[in-house]
Amino acid sequence: MTKYQRIYDVVKQIPIGTVLTYGQVAQLAGLDGKARLVGYALFRVEIETDIPWQRVVNAKGEISYSIARCGGDYLQKTLLEQEGIEFNQGNRIDLKKYRWQPPFGWFHE
Numbered sequence: 853m854t855k856y857q858r859i860y861d862v863v864k865q866i867p868i869g870t871v872l873t874y875g876q877v878a879q880l881a882g883l884d885g886k887a888r889l890v891g892y893a894l895f896r897v898e899i900e901t902d903i904p905w906q907r908v909v910n911a912k913g914e915i916s917y918s919i920a921r922c923g924g925d926y927l928q929k930t931l932l933e934q935e936g937i938e939f940n941q942g943n944r945i946d947l948k949k950y951r952w953q954p955p956f957g958w959f960h961e
Contacts, residue, residue, distance in 0.1 A: 870952035913945040
């Protein structure tokens with residue numbers, strides 16, 4: 853299984869209305885310290901896919917905006933809001949409230 857597939861498998865597990873950070877996805881995929889790789893993998897995903905790419909945010913609880921995403925950043929915020937996730941005035945998500953906590957013992961192989 854490729855590294856990207858391991859990342860996608862983790863992201864597919866994130867429930868509606870919750871998020872993970874790039875670093876957490878990397879850790880759960882067995883790729884500790886490879887948060888940037890998670891970003892690259894999700895950048896390659898088609899917007900309309902079964903991979904809920906919108907549920908991955910940076911460690912500050914923010915959407916990582918990039919001109920290269922051609923507006924996908926704004927779509928990400930809209931999709932998260934449609935799932936019930938709220939952003940504060942600083943455009944951050946309260947990770948204490950919305951961060952997904954995988955069940956105890958859940959590890960990706």
